[in-house]
Amino acid sequence: MMRNLRLDQNFRPGSFLNRYARLLISTLAVGIAAVNLPAIAESPARSSVQVSAFSAPVANLPNGVYLYGQSPQPEQIGQGYFVFEVNQGKVVGALYMPRSSFDCASGSFKQNQLALTVVNSYDRSTNPFDIALETGSTVASTEGGAEKVSLQGFHRIAEISANDYRMLNTCKADLQK
Helix, strand or coil, X not given: CCCCHHHHHHCCCCCHHHHHHHHXXXXXXXXXXXXXXXXXXXXXXXXXXXXXXXXXXXXXXXXXXXXXXXXXXXXXXXXXXXXXXXXXXXXXXXXXCCCCCEEEEEEEEECCEEEEEEECCCCCCEEEEEEEEEEEXXXXXXXXXXXXXXXXXXXXXXXXXXXXXXXXXXXHHHHHC
């Protein structure tokens, strides 16, 4: 049964994690994942898993600043966006919906997902938030071959606005404290 998006009124207004992710996560939990929704998972506690020496390499994005959105166009009301910077596999960024507050996130690439910790902008609580990675064909680069990596269920947006950089820089400064 698909839930009405108006259910987000029960959550704290303005929080991307509460307004989008929790609704999506609860929807996925009841089996809607089969209709090709973004593969995002939240777990109350991450546990360490032993990985054999023969496991697949960790998918990663090259160093730089990225903007991904549920919509391929920026600033679409009701759509979620993630602006972030990658620096040697470490990620810092902001999850937001246009004309709303934003939550800061930090984490790293782990196997086939981007494992984040999101800091709620209102009460400073932290929540784990994982985004599945999609890997594509090998593309040429100056370092030999590199696998194309993207966030599952999100579209890469090339133009990063001044407001995106403002949120990113706020999160970078906030998370360095």
